[in-house]
Amino acid sequence: MHSLPAIAGNGPGPRCTVPTGRPNVLYSRDMPVEPAKLCIVRYPDPVLRQRAEPIETVTDEVRAVAARMLELMIEAPGIGLAAPQVGLTWRMFVVHVPESHPDDDPDEDNRSPGDDPPTATATPMVYINPMLSGYSRDLVSESEGCLSLPRITGQVRRPSVVTINALDAYGKPFTAQAGGLLARCIQHEFDHIEGVLCIDKFLPPDRRRAAKQLRVMENNADAFTPGATARG
Numbered sequence: 757m758h759s760l761p762a763i764a765g766n767g768p769g770p771r772c773t774v775p776t777g778r779p780n781v782l783y784s785r786d787m788p789v790e791p792a793k794l795c796i797v798r799y800p801d802p803v804l805r806q807r808a809e810p811i812e813t814v815t816d817e818v819r820a821v822a823a824r825m826l827e828l829m830i831e832a833p834g835i836g837l838a839a840p841q842v843g844l845t846w847r848m849f850v851v852h853v854p855e856s857h858p859d860d861d862p863d864e865d866n867r868s869p870g871d872d873p874p875t876a877t878a879t880p881m882v883y884i885n886p887m888l889s890g891y892s893r894d895l896v897s898e899s900e901g902c903l904s905l906p907r908i909t910g911q912v913r914r915p916s917v918v919t920i921n922a923l924d925a926y927g928k929p930f931t932a933q934a935g936g937l938l939a940r941c942i943q944h945e946f947d948h949i950e951g952v953l954c955i956d957k958f959l960p961p962d963r964r965r966a967a968k969q970l971r972v973m974e975n976n977a978d979a980f981t982p983g984a985t986a987r988g
């Protein structure tokens with residue numbers, strides 16, 4: 757697969773023990789979140805279809821959740837993870853698109869945080885209450901995957917450059933431009949906080965192919981009996 761072994765990664769990963777079908781019950785904003793118990797939720801969990809809410813204050817709790825999300829993303833492995841993917845309807849995502857190295861797949865794009873605009877991140881990034889603008893007019897099609905949609909990939913057409921405004925993990929606003937895989941990853945994660953999944957944007961042949969895999973996941977979810985709850 758070209759260039760995006762995934763925003764996702766197709767590693768097996770543990771099955772999340774968050775019971776499905778109960779968004780905002782386990783993770784009410786009135787109750788503290790236990791970051792260590794967060795795990796990646798998978799399609800068709802309804803939380804993935806909710807539009808996330810802005811984070812009012814960047815607290816230690818938010819930072820602890822961001823740190824846990826980075827841990828889960830790296831473990832998976834993936835290059836991006838949005839809060840709804842750990843069951844939280846918060847407008848936050850984390851991204852780490854590492855610089856490419858000469859011994860990487862030669863078919864892959866060269867990526868560097870030093871590109872203009874940057875196509876990789878020098879360090880793992882946290883984006884809180886992000887807003888996107890400055891979309892380039894050109895649309896580029898590449899394969900995408902998602903940690904919440906294991907083994908499903910498809911071509912998605914997106915602008916090649918985008919500008920992001922967000923708060924960092926300390927609540928400080930920043931603006932950055934992104935290109936290449938970093939721009940794609942940021943747009944994919946932004947879609948998550950809008951309740952949009954990459955399958956919604958797959959080009960038609962891939963969408964048809966994915967539809968069968970999605971039905972299997974829907975049927976398996978019906979049969980799934982929740983185990984331990986996500987909080988103690």
Ligand SMILES: [Zn+2]
Nearest residue numbers: 901902903904
């Ligand atoms: Zn995703």
